[in-house]
Amino acid sequence: MRGATVKAAAAAALIAAGVVGAKASITFNNAITGEVLNLEDAGPEGKDTEAFKKFIETGENIYNGNADCLAKGEQSYLAMCSGCHGQKAEGKLGPGLNDSYWTYPSGKTDKGFFEIIFGGASGMMGPMYGAMNVDDMLLTMAWVRHLYKDKPEDAGEWLTDELKANFKPYDGKTPTPKPSANAPESCKID
Numbered sequence: 001m002r003g004a005t006v007k008a009a010a011a012a013a014l015i016a017a018g019v020v021g022a023k024a025s026i027t028f029n030n031a032i033t034g035e036v037l038n039l040e041d042a043g044p045e046g047k048d049t050e051a052f053k054k055f056i057e058t059g060e061n062i063y064n065g066n067a068d069c070l071a072k073g074e075q076s077y078l079a080m081c082s083g084c085h086g087q088k089a090e091g092k093l094g095p096g097l098n099d100s101y102w103t104y105p106s107g108k109t110d111k112g113f114f115e116i117i118f119g120g121a122s123g124m125m126g127p128m129y130g131a132m133n134v135d136d137m138l139l140t141m142a143w144v145r146h147l148y149k150d151k152p153e154d155a156g157e158w159l160t161d162e163l164k165a166n167f168k169p170y171d172g173k174t175p176t177p178k179p180s181a182n183a184p185e186s187c188k189i190d
């Protein structure tokens with residue numbers, strides 16, 4: 001009886017830490033060296049969200065096209081990326097991320113995009129796993145996809161047929177919607 005209670009408590013602690021469910025079905029690789037990325041290098045924060053769990057199983061970012069999650073992604077992008085990539089991802093010290101041209105063509109998939117953020121690329125594009133949590137990476141990616149300004153047909157794999165149906169290239173004028181009352185917990189902002 002006591003043993004079972006201890007075990008249950010230990011399992012609960014693991015779930016709370018987001019360890020359970022963070023087992024990746026797909027392998028992520030460094031964009032330059034191809035080395036396998038170790039998701040354990042990032043802290044436990046954000047690993048228990050539905051989006052992250054789904055992502056490491058399928059490579060699909062369910063935040064894409066979710067208006068409720070744009071505001072948090074924007075915040076994160078402005079804090080972590082815009083200094084180098086520009087306010088609207090138009091490019092600055094680092095390349096533009098809002099068009100159909102990619103130095104690393106794998107960035108046209110969300111798996112590839114995540115690999116570049118998590119593991120870094122060359123020069124000033126350092127790995128982000130120590131600086132931001134993995135769920136924020138997915139939110140940031142969805143925001144960057146939202147900023148895409150070129151033709152939908154040139155966007156790449158991330159723009160699925162389902163998303164394409166409602167997709168409008170970014171116009172820079174529409175204000176970012178605030179998360180609604182039904183927003184996933186991970187998309188709420190203070």
Ligand code: HEC
Nearest residue numbers: 080081084093094095101102103104107116121122124125
């Ligand atoms: C200190 C500056 C700096 C910061 C901060 C930074 N980047 Fe970069 N980023 C760069 C540079 C420089 C490159 C070009 C590196 C290369 O070509 O290998 C780059 C390249 C990239 C690429 C590859 C683009 C392509 O065309 O293939 C992506 C994607 C990217 N960054 C996303 C991000 C995101 C998202 C963030 C925020 C979480 C971020 N970066 C933060 C400087 C930065």
